[in-house]
Amino acid sequence: MGNASDRVIKQISSELSISKQQISNTINLLQAGNTVPFIARYRKEVTGSLDEVKVYDIQRLFKYYSELEERKSEIIKSIEEQGKLTDELKEKIESCSTKVELEDLYLPYKPKRRTKASIAIEAGLEPLAQLMLNRQDITEGSVEDYAIQYLNPDKEINTTLEATRGAEYIISSWITENAEIRQMVRRITFRMGTLVTKVKDEYKDKRTKYEMYYDHSEAVKSIPPHRVLAINRAEREGIITVSIETLRDYIIEMIKRRYITNPNTIFLLHLESAIMDSFKNHIFPSIERDIRNEITEIADKASILVFAENLRNLLLQPPAGEKxxxxxxxxxxxxxxxxxxxxxxxxxxxxxxxxxxxxxxVDEADKITKGLYDNFKFEIIAIGNGTASREIDDYIKGMLERLNINIPS
Structure with missing residues (x-):
């Protein structure tokens, strides 16, 4: 297997605490077209006696990490074609362990639809945005004195207000595309955020099975899977609205510390406006969707495990009762x-x-069977349906008659 496959096997091995050889053997069996039940039951000598759950986990993680490696290759190729790939960036991409982290890194290089920021760049306002961000040592004069140089009637930049607003959009896009900022917001929101549900006006006076979520809040990191799924159902049925609240002021302050190096600069209000726009309209809505998707995925997996355990217990109930x-x-x-x-x-x-x-x-078999019956008083004899089943059925009937034992078979 190649380097990418080696990385995948190593990652799965670390995550499941299973040897790399077992992982590799199981993947080979899966790629050969064998099903999970077949592998778990008939290929124990190859997998090291892995059960169905472990084989399924390997199948699921191999698919996820293989897609991740494939996406890494696509992203590296895309950035390389743009002439923007550096050794440091390539190393960061190759070390990503999740799809979310990878897409955060790719965001600044991703082909974009036309946005307010891209329109402002087309209008020639990127140098003004760079000036605002990089020349915070300017503390005297007015922003308009600098913005007036970038008026462009052909691109509908007719006033200094339109010029500075366009520059703000550009700075906002730079902040939005910063992978470290996005990871910081995601981390804080997941650890400290609160999932909040509110009933819609038309259901305020109506009784439904979702009443406990009419005015409900709960920590994102600890909400039980069954409540996540119930909240999702109530939202789909149009009964409640769902949002995530985070440490908004703290996060904005952290972003300011990263981008505002001189609070006395004449560009301060514009930088703060760009930071607010980035967080409120771009970063947080995206992170909120990501976290909702993540906790829903966790809840779905948990519900499948509960269903599987309940089904297992049901299937393992004695079909003949307690006998x-x-x-x-x-x-x-x-x-x-x-x-x-x-x-x-x-x-x-x-x-x-x-x-x-x-x-x-026959005599030895009668003696053994009679001994088992005397010791354990079994009430039913079950004979497997396969090779020699008819012959054994005939023997059992004769044995019961010879030994005068009354047992259904």
């Missing part, structure tokens, strides 16, 4: 395997009998 059962796996040359379970489903005894061709140890 002691002797199960027989028929066989000719290798014998017929007998297992006895008690009323709780616990395996209490095992044996092998050879009552049919080619061994024909």
């Amino acid at each position: 002691s059962i002797a199960g027989i796996d028929p066989g000719f040359r290798t014998g017929s395997k007998v297992a006895v379970i008690d009323k709780t489903g616990k395996n209490v005894a095992n044996a092998v009998i050879y009552p049919i061709e080619p061994i024909n140890k």
Whole structure:
């Protein structure tokens, strides 16, 4: 496997605490077209006895990280074609471990639709934006004295107000595209944010199954999966509105510290306006969507696990009720395997009998079976439907008659 695949296997191994060899063997089986149940049941010697849950986890993570590696290659190629790829940027891209982190890095280089910022750049206002951001040592004079140099009637920049506003849009876009700023906002909002739900006016006086969410707030980081799904359903049905509240003032102050180096600069109000526009209209709405999607994905996975466990318990309920059962796996040359379970489903005894061709140890088989019956009083005999099943069925019927035992089989 190539370097990308090696990275994927290493990442999965670290995440699941499974050896890289087991991961690699399992991936090879999956890529060969084998299903998860088949691998878990019939290829234990290859996977190291991984169960279905572990095999499924490997399949899911291999798909995710393979897509991540493919996306990295696409992004590196795109930035390289723009002539903007540096060794440092390439290293950052290759070290990304999540799709969100990767897209944050790519954002400044992503082909863009026309925005207020791009229109302002086309109007020649980028130098003014750079001046505002980089020359904060200017503390005397007026902004208009500098902005007037960038008037461009052909591009509908007729006043200094329009020029400074365009420069603000450009600065706002630079802040929005800063991966470190976005990660900071995401981190703070996930750890300290609150999910808030409000009932819509038309449902204020109506009783619904979502009444507990009419006026509800809860920490984003600790909201239980079942409540996330319930809130999502109520929102889809048009009963409530959902939003995330974060430490807005603290985050804005952190962004200001990053971009405002001199509070006495004549450009201060414009820089603050750009920061506010970036956070309010671009960064936070995007981060809010990302976090909603993330906690919904976590909730979906949790609900699937709960469903799987409930289904497992249902399927493992004794079909015959609470009865002691002797199960027989028929066989000719290798014998017929007998297992006895008690009323709780616990395996209490095992044996092998050879009552049919080619061994024909009928008396020994009768003795073993009678001993198991005397010790455990099984009430049902279940015979596997496969090789030698008819012969074993005939033997069991004869054995019950010979030993005068009344048990359904």
